[in-house]
Each structure stands twice: as C-alpha cells, then as structure tokens.
Amino acid sequence: DIKMTQSPSTLSASVGDTVTITCRASQSVNSWLAWYQQKPGQPPKLLIYMASSLETGVPSRFTGSGSGMEFTLTITSLQPDDFATYYCQQYETYSPFAFGAGTKVDMK
Amino acid sequence: QVQLVESGGGVVQPGRSLRLSCVASGFPFRSFSMHWVRLTPGKGLEWLGVISDDGLNEDYIDPVKGRFTISRDNSKNTLYLQLNSLRGDDTAVYYCARGLPNWYRGYFDHWGQGALVTVSS
Numbered sequence: 067d068i069k070m071t072q073s074p075s076t077l078s079a080s081v082g083d084t085v086t087i088t089c090r091a092s093q094s095v096n097s098w099l100a101w102y103q104q105k106p107g108q109p110p111k112l113l114i115y116m117a118s119s120l121e122t123g124v125p126s127r128f129t130g131s132g133s134g135m136e137f138t139l140t141i142t143s144l145q146p147d148d149f150a151t152y153y154c155q156q157y158e159t160y161s162p163f164a165f166g167a168g169t170k171v172d173m174k
Numbered sequence: 175q176v177q178l179v180e181s182g183g184g185v186v187q188p189g190r191s192l193r194l195s196c197v198a199s200g201f202p203f204r205s206f207s208m209h210w211v212r213l214t215p216g217k218g219l220e221w222l223g224v225i226s227d228d229g230l231n232e233d234y235i236d237p238v239k240g241r242f243t244i245s246r247d248n249s250k251n252t253l254y255l256q257l258n259s260l261r262g263d264d265t266a267v268y269y270c271a272r273g274l275p276n277w278y279r280g281y282f283d284h285w286g287q288g289a290l291v292t293v294s295s
Contacts, residue, residue, distance in 0.1 A: 100281035102219075109269055109285035110211075110219065121283065153219050157279050162235045163209070165219040 068092050068156050072166035078174040083144045087169045089137045089154035098158035101130055101139045104168075105150045113152075114139065141171075149173055176200040176284045178270050183289030186260055194289050196253040196270030201284075204228070204248040207277035210255050212266035213288070220266075225253070226277035260293045267291075 069092040079085050089099065097117040102110040112121045114130035117137055127142045141148055154166040182194040196208070210222040223234035225244040232244055243256040253270050267288040273280035 098279065102282075104213075104219075109271075109288055110282070111285075112281060112283045115281045115283075151218075155219075155221075155281060157281050159279075162233075163221040163224075163280070165211075165221060168218040 067162060068095060068159060068164055070154055070156055070164045070166040072152075072154055072169050074169060075167065076170045076172065078172055079144055080174045081144055081146055085141045085144055085171060087139045087152055087154075087171075089132075089139070089166050091135045091137075091156055094134045095156040095158035097133050098156060099130075099132070099137050100155045100157060101128075102153045102155065103148075103150045104153065110153065144171075176272065178272065178284055178286035180268070180270055180286040180289040183268065183291050185292045185294060187295050188261060188293055190260055191256070191258045192260065192291060194255040194257070194268055194270075194291075196255075196286050198251045198253065198272075201272070203246075203251040205275055207273035207275065207280060208244075208246060208253045209271045209273050209280070209282060210242075210244060210253075211269045211271055211282070211285075213269070214263075214266040222255075222268075224273060224277050224280070227275060231277055257291065260291075262293050265291060265293045 071090045099117045101114040104110040118130045129140045151168045151170045177199045180196045209224045229246050241259045245254045270286040271282035272284040
C-alpha cells in the first residue's frame with residue numbers, strides 16, 4: 067500500500083501570509099495526486115488534481131506542484147476563508163486511494 | 175448542478191447493520207465510478223471503497239472487506255453502502271463521492287454532505 071505523509075500537521079498563519087504544505091508518498095505516484103480543503107461540518111472540496119491542475123472555480127492563490135514522491139500545496143496571500151484542514155490524496159493505484167493525515171491551517 | 179444527497183445514518187449498536195444511500199443528480203450517474211470515504215476524528219479522511227460505473231467491479235480497504243458492501247442502482251441514480259458487523263471504530267461521518275469514469279484511478283470532484291454513523295451500546 068502507498069502511504070501518504072503530510073507535514074506539518076498544524077500550521078499557524080496570518081491573513082496575507084504565504085503557506086506551504088508538503089505531502090510525501092512512500093513510492094512514486096507520478097502526478098496522480100489531489101489536494102482537498104475541508105472545513106468543520108462540510109464535505110471536502112477538491113482544489114487541485116494531477117498534482118498541479120486547478121479545479122474549476124478554485125482561486126488562483128492555490129498552487130500545487132511536485133511529481134513522483136514529493137508534492138506541495140502553496141496558498142499565496144492567505145484569506146480568512148482559507149483557514150481549514152487540507153488533505154492530499156494519491157490516486158496512482160486504487161489499493162487503496164490513500165489520504166494524508168491532514169494539515170490544519172489555523173489563525174496565529 | 176451535480177448533487178449527492180446521503181441518508182441512512184444514525185446510532186446503531188455494535189454488531190448490528192446499517193445501510194447508507196446516496197442519491198445522485200445533475201450528471202450521468204451510470205458513467206462514473208462512485209466511492210465512499212469516511213472522516214473520523216482520530217484518522218482524518220479514509221477511503222473505504224469504490225464501485226465501477228457499471229457496478230461490476232468493487233474494491234475495499236482491508237479493515238472493511240467482508241463487512242461493508244458497495245452497490246448501485248443506475249436506474250435509480252442511487253449508490254449504497256451496506257455496513258455489517260459494526261464496531262466502535264466505525265463511528266464516523268460517511269461521504270459518498272464521485273470519481274472518474276475509470277474506477278481504478280480517481281480523485282473526487284463532488285461529495286455528499288455526509289451521514290453520521292455512531293456505533294454505541
């Protein structure tokens with residue numbers, strides 16, 4: 067099974083900051099990686115797929131990069147609506163489609 | 175617009191069963207693989223399993239194999255998750271999610287609102 071490791075688990079930031087979340091896979095997933103944002107009481111929302119493709123309607127301040135085993139999600143100029151938990155997910159293989167443990171972005 | 179509406183959650187005793195439903199609208203349901211994912215406080219998001227667009231292929235994570243079953247009725251645009259032999263660590267919010275046409279590879283671009291399942295005596 068492919069394991070996904072996210073860091074940090076918690077990140078404290080202020081509005082206007084640029085934040086970066088890292089996701090590492092235990093083996094190569096090529097570019098088959100997605101990022102999601104989840105707020106309390108809401109379902110996850112797809113932000114990025116294919117490691118760097120922005121989902122329709124997602125603001126351009128969200129940027130995904132990487133390939134192989136290491137990926138990053140960068141949020142430029144953090145907005146109040148961006149305080150949430152972020153998850154990466156590999157989909158190179160369905161056995162299983164593993165998520166990272168999540169990174170909570172909270173207010174400093 | 176794409177909508178996934180779940181129902182069937184609730185409180186259930188350990189060892190008992192429950193069936194969740196997810197009614198889809200706004201897209202050709204029979205053309206997409208469908209998935210179930212759960213959210214637990216301790217483990218975050220956990221992908222549970224997938225069913226192919228035609229319902230002929232399924233796969234599950236090991237902890238739920240033999241206990242959970244995914245099925246679909248394309249004539250009713252409805253996805254199901256049968257949960258049997260429930261345990262305390264199955265307590266979670268369960269989401270249905272739309273995958274890609276290919277069931278063996280996918281991210282999830284639309285999600286249901288979630289159904290809370292609490293396993294407790």
